Amino acid sequence: MxxxxxxxxxxxxxxxxxxxxxxxxxxxxxxxxxxxxxxxxxxxxxxxxxxxxxxxxxxxxxxxxxxxxxxxxxxxxxxxxxxxxxxxxxxxxxxxxxxxxxxxxxxxxxxxxxxxxxxxxxxxxxxxxxxxxxxxxxxxxxxxxxxxxxxxxxxxxxxxxxxxxGAYYAEGLEPVHINVESKYVRAVRGGTGAAKTAGNYASSIKAQVEAKESGYSQVLWLDGIEQRYIEEVGSMNVFFKIDGQVLTPELNGSILDGVTRDSIITLLKEWGIPVVERKLSIEELHEAYQNGTFEEAFGTGTAAVISPIGELNWLNHKMIINDGKIGELSQKLYDTITGIQTGKLADPFHWVVEVN
CATH class of the missing domain: 3.30.470.10 (Aminotransferase class 4, branched-chain amino acid transferase, N-terminal domain)
Structure with missing residues (x-):
């Protein structure tokens, strides 16, 4: 420069x-x-x-x-x-x-x-x-x-x-209701989904408007090819706790490599909580809900840090997660990251940079 x-x-x-x-x-x-x-x-x-x-x-x-x-x-x-x-x-x-x-x-x-x-x-x-x-x-x-x-x-x-x-969502840390998007797609591999560019967000607004008209805060995006595999929630990365294990979609070229996402994965590994990055279908998620192993879900991003998900609606199959309340892990992750960000907690990972 x-x-x-x-x-x-x-x-x-x-x-x-x-x-x-x-x-x-x-x-x-x-x-x-x-x-x-x-x-x-x-x-x-x-x-x-x-x-x-x-x-x-x-x-x-x-x-x-x-x-x-x-x-x-x-x-x-x-x-x-x-x-x-x-x-x-x-x-x-x-x-x-x-x-x-x-x-x-x-x-x-x-x-x-x-x-x-x-x-x-x-x-x-x-x-x-x-x-x-x-x-x-x-x-x-x-x-x-x-x-x-x-x-x-x-x-x-x-x-x-x-x-x-202040808070990105008016609900703050109150769990939000999410509609699983089955008509529109956010991105495809080879496109610009992994880049933070305006067009990605412009093309997502239509689905968001329709979701809000139906009483939902945001949409859960599925992949742009088969529309089966979970990608992001709104403009955030997304995590699911199923049977004691935390799952998040793997980075595949259409998913943004979130800074908060990376921080969450680092914390989970530090705490000894199993965390897996892989493809996860909406059918697998619904099956986990039906058999009682679907424990928590939350979005992650800079703006909201953690956004707990209290309900998912997939083709009129409603999944109420953790009785619509914030999960214990979601709360711990939020408290830890915000604690490090504000200097209230120790920063063992050297994540914060001081401005003189």
């Missing part, structure tokens, strides 16, 4: 929202990070500037061919006023994998992380400390070259915006 990081401070700071009533992704901090890319020059002109609308040419390629990727991570403030990030290097490594799939130039992960730390240090008064709150971090890259030819852009912007947030 060429040149030094420039900082332009906002003259009049925004009035901060009520941190006890944040919702998710509705408020944005005073500043943002921007880094430009131009073919032949590389990434350059890294700058922190006041948060404001941006101007793009109507022919900017992101509008026409969807060449864009993003990430999501969080910053937390500890009781002794330290600021912690949770495994940020994993997010920037995944951003580069998404870049590769969308033919976007690779970023220097360490330099971008240092620029992010500078932004968060400037905005640390925006980090809420109420239980369940955090500062959500959204890095994203868009293709900005004005051209209507179908090819990779020669110009890009990397931007990072920050948002103080």
């Amino acid at each position: 060429e040149g030094q990081l420039k900082i332009e401070r906002r003259e009049v700071l925004k009035e901060k929202p009520d941190f006890s009533r944040l919702g998710f992704g509705q408020y944005f901090t005073d500043h943002m990070l921007i880094i430009d890319y131009k073919e032949g020059k590389g990434w350059h002109d890294a700058r922190i500037v006041p948060y404001a609308p941006i101007t793009l040419d109507p022919a900017a390629m992101v509008f026409h061919y969807g060449q864009t990727v993003f990430e999501g991570l969080k910053a937390f403030k500890t009781t002794d006023n330290r600021v912690l990030l949770f495994r940020p290097e994993k997010n920037f490594a995944r951003l580069n994998r998404s870049n590769d799939r969308l033919t976007i130039p690779q970023i220097d992960e360490e330099q971008v992380l240092e620029a992010l730390k500078a932004l968060i240090s400037l905005e640390k008064d925006w980090i809420p400390t109420e239980p369940g709150t955090s500062l959500y971090i959204r890095p994203f890259i868009i293709a900005t070259e004005p051209c209507l030819g179908v090819r990779a852009s020669h110009e890009y912007k990397l931007m990072v915006i920050l948002s103080p947030v």
Whole structure:
């Protein structure tokens, strides 16, 4: 990344929202990070500037061919006023994998992380400390070259915006009701399912809307070929506890390699709880429910950390999981990860990174 990081401070700071009533992704901090890319020059002109609308040419390629990727991570403030990030290097490594799939130039992960730390240090008064709150971090890259030819852009912007947030789902840790999606598919192997790109999410909204109209919070996605094998729940990875063993779909090219997913697997192995990554069909899950061995289910992701599943509806076969209550393992995983993230628990895995 060429040149030094420039900082332009906002003259009049925004009035901060009520941190006890944040919702998710509705408020944005005073500043943002921007880094430009131009073919032949590389990434350059890294700058922190006041948060404001941006101007793009109507022919900017992101509008026409969807060449864009993003990430999501969080910053937390500890009781002794330290600021912690949770495994940020994993997010920037995944951003580069998404870049590769969308033919976007690779970023220097360490330099971008240092620029992010500078932004968060400037905005640390925006980090809420109420239980369940955090500062959500959204890095994203868009293709900005004005051209209507179908090819990779020669110009890009990397931007990072920050948002103080509460719980992702209004239900919080209350188990959610999920509809097993049998009409639409999220992704297929060889597609972009393993990349964090906007199109994946745009194509999922229709199923989500229909699920909500039927009284469900989200959908459980099945594979795009046979529509039998479980992939993700909403925009989250998914886990099932069956007969004492924890199962999660294996990464197959259409499933996102979640940072929280990896953290959960690490914790389960550390605790001596059997955890298996493999193909899991909806029929096998229903059979486990019928024979009484289906114990818990939960989604995992940066935004919600753990989202317990209390009910699954598959072709009008309703599966009520753990009497619709959060499971003991789900609660322990949530408490452990959030405890490490906020500095309340020891971090034996060296997952947290302090922002000076």
